[in-house]
Amino acid sequence: MGVAFVAHCLLNQNSKVREGAHCAGVYSPIVDVLRAKGWRVEQMPCPELAFAGLNRFWAVREQYDTAAFRRHCRRLAVAVAGAIAARAEQGEEVVLVGVEGSPSMGVTVTSSDPDRGGRPSWPEGTPEHTGGEGIFVEELHAELDRRGITFRVAGETHALATHDVATERARLESVLGDGDA
Amino acid sequence: MRDERSFRVALVADHYVNPAPGGLDGLAVLAAAGWGVMQLPDDAYPAEVARLLLAEIAEQVEEFSRHGYVFVLVGERAGLAEALARVGVAVPPRVEPASPGELSEFLAAQPDPPALAAAENPAG
Numbered sequence: 001m002g003v004a005f006v007a008h009c010l011l012n013q014n015s016k017v018r019e020g021a022h023c024a025g026v027y028s029p030i031v032d033v034l035r036a037k038g039w040r041v042e043q044m045p046c047p048e049l050a051f052a053g054l055n056r057f058w059a060v061r062e063q064y065d066t067a068a069f070r071r072h073c074r075r076l077a078v079a080v081a082g083a084i085a086a087r088a089e090q091g092e093e094v095v096l097v098g099v100e101g102s103p104s105m106g107v108t109v110t111s112s113d114p115d116r117g118g119r120p121s122w123p124e125g126t127p128e129h130t131g132g133e134g135i136f137v138e139e140l141h142a143e144l145d146r147r148g149i150t151f152r153v154a155g156e157t158h159a160l161a162t163h164d165v166a167t168e169r170a171r172l173e174s175v176l177g178d179g180d181a
Numbered sequence: 182m183r184d185e186r187s188f189r190v191a192l193v194a195d196h197y198v199n200p201a202p203g204g205l206d207g208l209a210v211l212a213a214a215g216w217g218v219m220q221l222p223d224d225a226y227p228a229e230v231a232r233l234l235l236a237e238i239a240e241q242v243e244e245f246s247r248h249g250y251v252f253v254l255v256g257e258r259a260g261l262a263e264a265l266a267r268v269g270v271a272v273p274p275r276v277e278p279a280s281p282g283e284l285s286e287f288l289a290a291q292p293d294p295p296a297l298a299a300a301e302n303p304a305g
């Protein structure tokens with residue numbers, strides 16, 4: 001059996017930054033694929049929610065890349081890695097499903113703008129997406145490496161200009177593999 | 182950009198998120214009703230793993246509660262009440278549903294979230 005550790009907001013869009021909730025609660029396109037393929041769903045904590053709160057601004061990676069936020073993420077990573085380790089010890093496959101473009105939960109695409117700061121306004125259309133992991137995923141990755149645990153990654157893609165539900169689904173199915181978990 | 186959040190969050194025992202064959206699919210009911218889900222740790226996890234996860238869940242519940250989101254508890258989880266107490270939050274109304282209908286009725290009976298009214302009338 002496989003276990004998908006999913007970003008908090010995929011089960012709870014209430015955790016999103018303001019104006020970021022795509023639906024009322026559960027983001028079903030990702031959850032439906034996981035369940036149809038027979039994967040367990042495990043929800044990770046939202047790194048931004050408890051740290052920066054519900055009234056946080058939209059932010060890029062550089063704004064969250066502080067010593068305090070990394071300490072917070074490492075604490076979360078230890079908690080999540082403990083759960084992942086318990087699954088891995090049972091021989092279960094592990095997939096992390098993140099949020100592409102997120103400064104904290106991106107798995108292959110994060111957001112970056114080294115100049116962003118101060119009064120929260122910037123030119124419309126400022127490019128900010130770049131290859132790489134968000135800060136929490138980076139810390140979790142390091143913790144799992146330290147424990148010798150391997151995993152695959154997939155991401156929800158709403159924030160990307162290229163977002164398409166069918167493509168998002170196909171990519172997830174590809175990561176999960178052809179067979180059942 | 183329109184924000185679609187419901188301001189309604191359910192703390193949900195693992196077996197309602199990952200039901201055994203023939204078990205109640207609580208996640209499907211909650212999704213259809215527009216509730217967000219905060220999944221509680223699987224009972225099979227070692228106590229220390231569960232304790233760490235519950236502490237993080239409690240901190241997030243605290244933040245939602247401060248902003249007028251409503252909570253319910255679907256099922257139960259040992260250690261949850263203690264984790265919530267540490268952040269000064271009471272255990273929310275609870276149900277142990279035996280059927281999708283029972284869960285739906287319970288959700289429909291909950292009060293509107295104060296945060297929803299605030300979002301709809303930002304000047305009020």
